[in-house]
Amino acid sequence: MVKDMSEMSDKRAEAVDAVLARLDLPAKVALLGGADMWSVGPVPSAGFGRLVLSDGPAGVRGEDWTPEDPSVALPSPTALGATWDPEAARLAGLLLAQEARRKGAHVVLAPTVNLHRTPYGGRHFEAYAEDPVLTGVLGAALVTGVQEGGVGTTPKHYVANDSETDRYTVDVHADSRTLRELYLAPFERMVRTARPWGLMAAYNSVDGTTMSEHDVLNNGVLRGEWGFDGVLVSDWTGARDTVRCALGGLDLAMPGPHTVYGEHLVAAVREGRVPEETVDALARRVLLLAARAGVLEGAPPAVAPGDLPAPLDGEETARALAARSFVLLRNERNALPLGGDAARPLRRIAVAGLPAAHPRFGGGGSAQVFPPHVSTVLDGLRAAVPEDVTVTYEPGPDPRSRLAPAADGFALTATLFGLDDAELARAAQADGSVRWMGALPGGVAFGDLGRVELTGEFTPDEDGAHRLAVRGVGHFRLEAGDRLLFDGELHPDSEDPAAAFLNPPQRVFTLDAHAGHAVPVRLVHSVNGKEAGPLFGLISFELGHGAPVVPDDELIERAVRDAADADVALVVVGTTDESESEGVDRDTLALPGRQDELVARVAAANPDTVVVVNAGAPVLMPWRERVAAVLLAWFPGQAGGSALADVLLGAAEPGGRLPTTWPAAETDVPVRQVVPDGDGQLPYAEGPYIGYRAWARAGSEPAYWFGHGLGYTEWAYEALDVRVPSGTAEGPYDSVAEAVVRVRNTGGRPGREVVQLYLGPEGAERSLAAFAVAEADAGDAVEVRLAVPLRAVQRWDATGECWRTESGPHPLSVGRSATDLRLSAELTIPD
Structure with a gap:
């Protein structure tokens, strides 16, 4: 029998206090910084085991960032946002927890709940939506799922880390209403409703103070107002000042072992610059995290091993979530599902576009994992179509400006050599990407590393001028056959260390080769190990490959x-x-x-052209009115191809709705600035009007509004009844009203509908208040109950620095998107 949760919480608190009482100052401080790239501890004197953290927005990487240690790749967070389904987010969380336990991680650095302030944000794919309600509800559901699996979460990046340019130093300036109603709102909802065990402080500053030191937002708002009792961890290398971080409420500085805490914090306490009571508070929260995660002796974990959820099938879960996320933007003449019209027999499908065979299953950076395999559109279709249906393929022009890691035809091994040229270790390579962060194969120390050699053979499958590329930063020597192709330095294009790591420069060289004839290849990267790992250690470079070039015009003509x-x-x-x-x-x-x-040329040649968009963020689609159907697939994870086949052929319905507004033209985008001004400041001058509210305020018409999405059936909105309970809502997410909506599936097959409830008058003040998923068989009606939270009828009073409830009346509208609203009513809140 599971013990009462309050009893278990009390026992954890007692164990934490007992440990803290017997620690001296250096031992307490030892809890506050990373031991290496991904872990904290162990601290034997505290009974504190090794606590491992891992990146995890779309899959749990663990401590190794390499194809040789694969992870289940889930659909991107924008795809999860497109499900509009808390249960889907919780399911993703359960799988992330399962993966974390398999990888030996106790905390995942997820979810990312920054907002889609503008589509120019480079990390757009890693966040859920442009709306704080949708973001907060889904984020809370994912936190719940992960922590039900006995693994901690750290919603990130707290707060206003909504773009990437100068992200280490940018100073976001936003008024208090904008911060409270938009950017803080998802974090508040998660803290109050899902109780995450951790939170990650952003790199950026807000109104002049970096978030790792922000006493007002960390200690005042996060802990004082919302009651957050978890660990506030720095973004990696984001802790910069010992005293300001400690006083600003930063519990854990990562990575280690060299941080602003350690001996620096001990000295600050002994010199009277930081009270020891402050260190006690920081250490207590880190100990509580260890207790919850099960790595503190004498403390019961938050989830006992016998209470863990039933195992999930990673492939099946990824496939189901992907299908549920796909958004059908356009479907003229019922072009989809394929083969659905008996009058138009399906015998041959012509597939075009490089992503059909080489899809992006996930975004780059912290969200990137290496899955055991990736299902492509071609794979999925060819496996699913009847035997009498032929699927042909033409890649069209390659849209990439950089070559992909060498894979097909290559057999490669990475060998690590010491400063004395002695071989230290070897690692088999799945492809030409060499990436080690925090640890090296064979336990080699970064300080002992002199060079890495990537060696092997390339056996091409066609004659011609193949292309080999070196991608990275530092000194490289590339040999192929008996030729020296390169011996020199590559320098970063940016001062941002993340950009140098994630988007390094590339040099391309030509190699004439013959099909079936093996060519020896050798890429040497010289490394000064002491320089490679002063903070946490990093080796990252690639050998790229491209087949002989076919002119783009010819590739387009073939596809046409x-x-x-x-x-x-x-x-x-x-x-x-x-x-x-x-x-x-x-x-x-x-x-x-x-x-x-x-697309335009193919559509002109065939009126039954269906376009699948493989992108994590909005793109322009100037051809959208000239094709039969447009299906948005996001970055769909490892099972994306199989899921696409399910949807394209009608085995599953495209269940997604847009979590962000898609523009028709760049000049129409109402919020565009991502580059700080000359003083390093980025003003959020648009205030609380982003996304669909910004579009409504500007009076512009996007290509597709927030919430839009079609299915394979039709829905009628039949009734809306608003019920106000007699009691008084106490908390911001307690219900002040319930909207009961009856919808009917008027089509010919089972379907899924996302019922969206908006509050406020038409225009920029109307915003999402609640949403729910409805499912019904053909012809059936179903009632959906939507709870309107107190926060939906409150506004932030910047003068009084408090939330004020507006008595109303409040117009309520329900429908299928921010502008396709079918039924209306009024809600009056008593004074």
Whole structure:
């Protein structure tokens, strides 16, 4: 029998206090900094085991960042946002917890709940939505799922880390209403409703103070107002000042072992610059995290081993979540599902576009993991179509400006050599990407490393001028066969260390090779180990490969000819790792390369053209009115191809709705600034009007509004009844009213609808208040109950620095998107 939760909490608190009481100052301080890249401790004198943290927004990497240690890759957070389904988010959380336990991690650095302030934000794909309600509800559900699995979470990046340019130093300036109603709102909801065990402080400053030192927002708002009792951890290398971080409430400085705490904090306490009571408070919270995670002796974990959830199948879960996230933006003449019209028999599908065979399953940076395999659109379709249906493929022009890691035809091994040229270790390579962070193969110390050699053979499958690339920062020597192709330095394009790591420069060289004839290859990266690892250790470089070049015009013509003779043309387009990645913002929303031209030419040749968009953030689609259907697939995770086949062929319905507004033209985007001014400040001059509210305020018409999405059936909104309870709501997320909505599936197959409730008059003041998923068989009606929380009828009073409840009347509207609203009513809150 599971013990009463309050009893277990009391026992944990007692154990934490008992440990803290017997620790001296250095031992307490030892709890407050990382031991290495991903772990804290152990501290034997405290009974504190090794506590491991791991990146985890879309999959849990563990302590190794390498293809040789694969992880389940879930759909990107924008895809999860598109489900509009808390249960889907909770399911993703349960799988993340399961993966964390398998990888030996106790805390995942997730979810990312910054907002889609503007589509130019480079890390857009890693956050859920442009709306704080949708973001907060889904974030809380994911936190709940992860922590039900006995693993901690750290919602991030607290707060206003909504763009990447100069993210280490940018100073965001926002008024208090904007902060409270938008950017703090998701964090508040999660803290109050899901009780995360941790939170991550952002790199950026807010109104002049960096978030790792922000006493007002950390100690005042987060802990004082919201009651947060978890650990506030720095973003990696984000802790910069010993005294200001300690007084500002930063519990854990990562990574280690060299941090602003340690001996520096001990000295600050002994010199009277930091009270020891402050250190006690920081240490108590770190001990509580260890207790909850089960690595503190004598303290019961938050979830006992016997109470863990039933295991999930990672592949099946990833596939189901992906299908539920796909958004059908357009579907003329019922083009989808394929083969659904008996009058138009399906015999041949012409597929075009490089992402059909080489999809982006996830975004770059902290969200990146290496899955055991990736299902492509081609894989999925060819496995799912009947035997009498032919699937052909033409890649079209390559939209990438950088070559992919060497894979097909390559057999590679990485060998580590010491400063004395002695071999230290070897590691088999799945491809040409060499990436080690925090630890090296074979336990080699970074200080002992002199160079890394990537060696092996390349056996091409076609004759011609192949391309080999070196990508990285530092000194490299590339040999192929008996030729020296490069011996020199590559320098970073940016001062941002993350950009140098995630988007390093590339040099490309030509190699004439013959099909079936093996060519020895050797790429040497010289390393000064002492320079490679002063903070946490990092080796990252790539050997890239590209097949012999075929002119883009010819590739487009091949795709057009193939499409013209097919029953259906399917074009898959998307962004690249240069255009969507952590560490860099976007400078255009256009699809890279000649993908727009490919779609337009194919659509002109075949009126039954379906376009699948493989992107984590909005892109421009100038051809959208000239194609039969547009299906948004986001970054769909490792099972994306199978899930797409399910949806394209009608085995599953595209269940997603847009979590952010998609523009028709860049000039229409109402919020665009991501670059700080000359003083390093980024003003949020738009105030609380971002996303659909900004579009309404500007009077512009986007391509597709927030909340939009079609299915394979139709829905009628039949009734809306608003009920006000007799009691008084105490907390901000207690209900002040319930909206009961009856919807009917008027189509010919079972379906899924997202019922959206908006509060406020038409225009920029109307905002999402609640939402829920409805499912019904053909012809059936279902009632959906939507709780309107107190916070929905409150506004932040900047003068009084408090929330004020507005008595109303409040217009309520329900429907299918921010502008497709079917029923209305009024809600009056008593004075």
